[in-house]
Amino acid sequence: MAVEVPMESGSLHWEQSVTLDGVPYTMLFQYNRRAGHWYLHLSDAEGAPIGSSLRLVINLPLLRRLHAVGGPPGELILVDESSSPRDPQRDDLGVRHRLYYLDAAELAVLDAEIAAEA
Numbered sequence: 001m002a003v004e005v006p007m008e009s010g011s012l013h014w015e016q017s018v019t020l021d022g023v024p025y026t027m028l029f030q031y032n033r034r035a036g037h038w039y040l041h042l043s044d045a046e047g048a049p050i051g052s053s054l055r056l057v058i059n060l061p062l063l064r065r066l067h068a069v070g071g072p073p074g075e076l077i078l079v080d081e082s083s084s085p086r087d088p089q090r091d092d093l094g095v096r097h098r099l100y101y102l103d104a105a106e107l108a109v110l111d112a113e114i115a116a117e118a
Helices: 064-067 104-117
Strands: 003-005 015-018 023-032 037-044 049-055 075-080 099-103
Touching: 023 099, 099 104
Parallel strands: none
Antiparallel strands: 003 099, 015 023, 023 037, 037 049, 075 099
16 A cells, blocks of 8 residues: 655755655655746665656656666655646645655556556
8 A cells, every 4th residue: 555755735845754665765855946846856864865856746656767776666656636636836745745655566566457458
């Protein structure tokens, strides 16, 4: 079952520690006012960058390209829980938009189901 990654609503920049598939990571969330988009920067427990400037968009896998460089083995998916989906705006994270982590086992099951349908 997907696990919700908590997010601070009302903040435009914050850092938090999370454990994904038993491994600690640091997530830095940052809103870019000029671009009008949210970005995620991911690092390991020692602070070494794994992925930076990952634009938060809805319903797309955010970590796929990071699996080969030490990123979490699962996947982060941003979901808009409203009836009219859109990418997150300034005050949407943690309110209108929720971030979920599918662990490696869940991701393997989904990949197998997709492959079987193809």
